[in-house]
Amino acid sequence: MNPFKSVFDWTHTLKERQRKHLHIIDELQRCRLLLCCLFCSIGVSIVYIFELFTTEFSTRYGFSAGDLSTISTVGNVFCSFMVPHSVIYELMGPAPLLLMSLGTSFIGMLGLGLVFQNVIPGNLTVICVFYAFMNTCSGLFDAASIVTLQHTFPRNRGPVLALAKVMTGLGSSVFASISSNLFVNNLSGFLYFVMVYAMVVALSSCFVLVLPPYVLNWWRERQMTEEEKESARSLSVVYDSKNVPVPRLAVGYAVAISLILFFSTSSPILAYLTVSQKARYVLGTITCLLLCSYGIMALPLRCLGGVDEPSPALEVAGQPAEGQRKSLTEPIVADADVVASEASDRELGGALEPYAAYMDPDAIKYTDPKYPGTFWDALRGVDFYLIYFGFILQGAIGSIVLYNSSTIYVARTGKSRSTQLSALYTAFLGIGSALGRIAVGIFEAFVQRQPEGKRRLLVTMALPAPAIIGTIGGILILILPGDALLLPFILVYFKQGAFYSTCAVTFPSLFRTHLSIYYNLSSATTVVCVICFNRFLFGYMVDKKRDELKLTGDCTSRDCILTPIIVATCLSAASSLLLVTAHIRYRRYVRRCEAQKQADSEPLTKVEGSNA
DSSP: OOTTHHHHOHHHHHHHHHHTTBOSSOHHHHHHHHHHHHHHHHHHGGGGGGHHHHHHHHHHHOOOHHHHHHHHHHHHHHHHOOHHHHHHHHHHOSHHHHHHHHHHHHHHHHHHHHHHTTSSOOOHHHHHHHHHHHHHHHHHHHHHHHHHHHHHOSTTHHHHHHHHHHHHHHHHHHHHHHHHHHSTTOHHHHHHHHHHHHHHHHHHHHHHOOOOTTOOOHHHHTTOOHHHHHHHHTTHHHHHHOOOOHHHHHHHHHHHHHHHHHHHHHHHHHHHSOOOHHHHHHHHHHHHHHHHGGGGGGSOOGGGSOSSOBOHHHHHHTOOOTTSSSOTTSOOOOOHHHHHHHHHHHHHHHHHOTTGGGOOHHHHHTOOOOOOSOHHHHTTSHHHHHHHHHHHHHHHHHHHHHHHHHHHHHHHHSSOOOHHHHHHHHHHHHHHHHHHHHHHHHHHHHHHTSOTTOOOOOGGGGSSHHHHHHHHHHHHHHHSOGGGTHHHHHHHHHHHHHHHHHHHHHHHHHOSSOHHHHHHHHHHHHHHHIIIIIIIIIIIHHHHHHHHTTOOSSOOOTHHHHHHHHHHHHHHHHHHHHHHHHHHHHHHHHHHHHHHHHHHHHHHHHHHHHHO
């Protein structure tokens, strides 16, 4: 089959599977898509490897805390402000974004590698430019993969998105392990490795990350008739009813948990014990092998499920199901009169509902009502602003800790942080973030599995949780001794992971259309956070206090970070109030919808009772 067919002409694959009497959703194809999205998610965490460079930037170029904040701020602005790219996504799908990530990864990481090799003169402006390109690649990976997963796995959105977000969190640990074990004191070689990784993933994903047929955009609609458009839209009920094979998803979570356990064990060992280079090579190799284990998810093994699933229409028509024929791809031979009769019935049923046999009535029961209208209607509502202002305020403590943990550590302990300790903090960043993402995914899956009429929990209950955890983390940073900062840092890392996973699972549950714009706007709140809180609140205040204390080099006084942390903690507490309000408003909306539905069903019940 021409590989371009699945990218530009989804109808070819659909007709081919219908001809073979297979389920129109190819689970192997969906798992290959999920596999590519997992590796894209690892690429997203390129934005988090900044901590691996801070020591080198400070010692080689003499950058101050303000300079480091400038570099991280510029990079994060380009990573997080994906709203223009989301418009391209809405028009043409993920392929253009992946092609752009291919180019930006090459320019950014090649440039930084040459800077560290002294081929290109290193100064603040040059490093900011290349770092911006590198982080643009990271943001494009996120914009292309997450919304595609939202559309492709609507029935199991929470667990699937959580798994992808887990890899974004663990990605920093992955890169920290590869850097400290396979590229010791070789930042240029490490950057070239990441460049090749990003380019291979981007190029492969161009052919695998394809929106499901029911998602229509300008690129698809330009050559479709109205009948074809209607047929494509009707496929949404099939995706809403189709579960991903549990064994394949279990393999993904097993690998993720293995990575968490591995990094939890190896990171402290590398930080506090003397490890030979041969042992480091072994640890780096184990990291790569564990990542490759994700490929098991997409293997065509029948024990994992989803291989040549028969069409539900066969069971409706009374045809043999899987295992009752030698091969599911064999043509079915039946009595001519029976075939003619069933064909007539199917034609009549298809006119009413072309994919009625695929529908699962229970799938609708597990879905909470969504706010009506489009994105432009949401702009006129209160909930939109409650959520996004809450996201901005809660991001203060996260952006400060995430990109300035080294500066905070020095200010609280009065001593510099070693390279090994930096790798340990980066690794625990990934572990804490991954656990936060898993927690939200499990919560969303539990919420959607509640029986109709007994739904006590809603997805929006996850909205204020990151802000509350961030408030606790900020308080602990202020009161705990400097050597115990890892605990509040892990809390903030957990909070950041929970926040990113909440952004991924909440908007598809609240709104019907323009999911790419909603999601990328939530990422754009990070732009405000890194500019206002990371660069000005933290970077400016630390440099100002250091000058007042007449300190040279790093600021070794607790007073340097006191004001920014207090302000960020208070903003996080205010954010929790805004997001609790958003949850209460949505809960009232759900209760009104349930009451209206019950009121509408009562007359039908009375009519049925009178007829009986």
